[in-house]
Amino acid sequence: MDLSSIYSSQDQINFLIEQTLSLEKGPRDSLATRKTSLTAKKSVLSDLNAKLSTLRNKSRRLTDTFAEYFEAKKATSSNTDALTVSAGNAAAVGTSSIRIERLAATDTRVSQKYADSGTDFSGFGTDQTFSIEVASPTDEDPDNRVSIDVTVAADVFTGTNDEVLSAISDAINNAMTEAVTNDEIENANKVVASVVSEENGQSRLVLRSGASGFTNRMDFGASGLLDTLEVNAGAQSSGDNGGYITNVGSSASDSELNAKFLLNGLTFYRDSNSVTGALPGVTLQLLDDSNTEETITVTSDVAGVKAEVQGFLDSYNESLKFLRDKTQASGESSTRPVLADEYAYRNMISTLRSYVADEVDGVLTNVYNSLYDIGIEGDREGNLRIADASKFTEALETNPQYVSDLFNLEDGFASKIEDYVDNFVKAGGTISSNKKNIDQQITSLNDRISFMDELLERREKQLRDEFSTLQGLMVSFQNQQNYFTAFSSALYG
Helix, strand or coil: CCHHHHHCCHHHHHHHHHHHHHHHCHHHHHHHHHHHHHHHHHHHHHHHHHHHHHHHHHHHHHCCCCCCHHHCEEEEECCCCCEEEEECCCCCCEEEEEEEEECCCEEEEECCCEECCCCCCCCCCCCEEEEEEEECCCCCCCCCEEEEEEEECHHHHHCCHHHHHHHHHHHHHHHHHHHHHCCCCCHHHCCEEEEEEEECCEEEEEEEEEEECHHHCCEECCCHHHHHHCCCCCCECCCCCCEECCCCCCCCCCCCCCEEEEECCEEEEECCCEEEEEECCEEEEECCCCCCEEEEEEEECHHHHHHHHHHHHHHHHHHHHHHHHHHCCCCCCCCCCCCCCCHHHHHHHHHHHHHHHCCCCCCCCHHHCCHHHHCEEECCCCCEEECCHHHHHHHHHHCHHHHHHHHHCCCCHHHHHHHHHHHHHCCCCHHHHHHHHHHHHHHHHHHHHHHHHHHHHHHHHHHHHHHHHHHHHHHHHHHHHHHHHHHHHHHHC
16 A cells, blocks of 8 residues: 555645544534524524514503503594594494584784885884793693793884884794793793785784693783784784784683584584594594584494404414424424423413313303404314404403403403413513523523534644654655665666
8 A cells, every 4th residue: 555645745735634523523513502492492492482572562562551551542524524422431322413613723913014125113212022922831720821031122113114013023033932941931932923914015013822722822012102003903814904813702612712512512612623622532523613513422342352452363363383393293294393392381382272161250141252253263273253243242241351351350361461471571580590491501501512513623733743643754765765766776786
């Protein structure tokens, strides 16, 4: 055998070293395989935690007695051009009639009309101070009002009418902004001033309250400047004269700033076109004073409740399927599921299925004490669905408690599932403890793999040193062989 040919090639040496190391890497590869398996298991547990957390949260929604999802109502309007409506859970099922006579308006005051180039204010030789009273409701006093002082400097009045009106507008806006900054009023309550030009060369000062209604009206203190402007005139503006655009009146009932509507035979007045409290649990959005009778209908929100329950069922089914896939081997695959040896997770399937199969105690009526009674059925694998929508609708419309009892009583389906699943997904629960244990194992494996990598590194260096030495011996042997061959040829010819 020509050993020199074996050890003379670096490729041959590398091959021999790799073959030797591959035999010695067996224990290290076993550790790496174990680490890969643990990493995959941790990933599966993370996915399971996400699905079970969703199931727990869906269960909590159905057991939330404050939100009362099973009491959900919906409201409709016979004329959405006149008004739109929305209903809360407290709304009573039924119909109501409404006739909108007037929409709420913002208090608007205007000055008389001035020629832009005129100098009608030249007679004011001193600073002019006046006050504007605005609404500033508090929790203690919803009718509270605040007086804001506005000062216009004397030198302003030497300008043209257009310049004076602009300066007055700026002074009002600056005073209101300062009042907001100083927390005297809210931004929504400040008066906004502007100068408008109704026709070329003719302008007016316009003041608008921050919100609509009599409560948010403007009141003015005595002022010669305001008298001249006619902003505070007790009359409606017409022609070139100043005054109010909408009759302010003296109370909520006679002020045309307030919305006015007849609801079920009673007359209501409101500052805003967005109305609550007139029809308990229902919000009205008044859009048009059509003055014709419209109908508001409140019904149980069957579709909304069904969507809530379906969301719970979907999450339940997804969790069940995931548990089956990760704990039970199928005939189609030879791969053993990641959680096949985890009894706690295998047992979850039977536990969850048993919860939804039980009857619920303490229900309002025994006619509805199981999911089947409200149309919810399961298939052979335990997946749930609303199989009979008519049974679900009938139970909900007859009395929402018939449905809610099945989910949110102490032994209701959602209540039991929430408590059970929470033990797995809460901080320090089963899943987080398992993942923590896996992390510790992976850390230990990483340390052992790193140690074995160092050993293999040193072994590779040892082999290369030995082969290098062997190569040197083989070169020396070859030289000696060449010498004897040459000597023999010379001696014997």
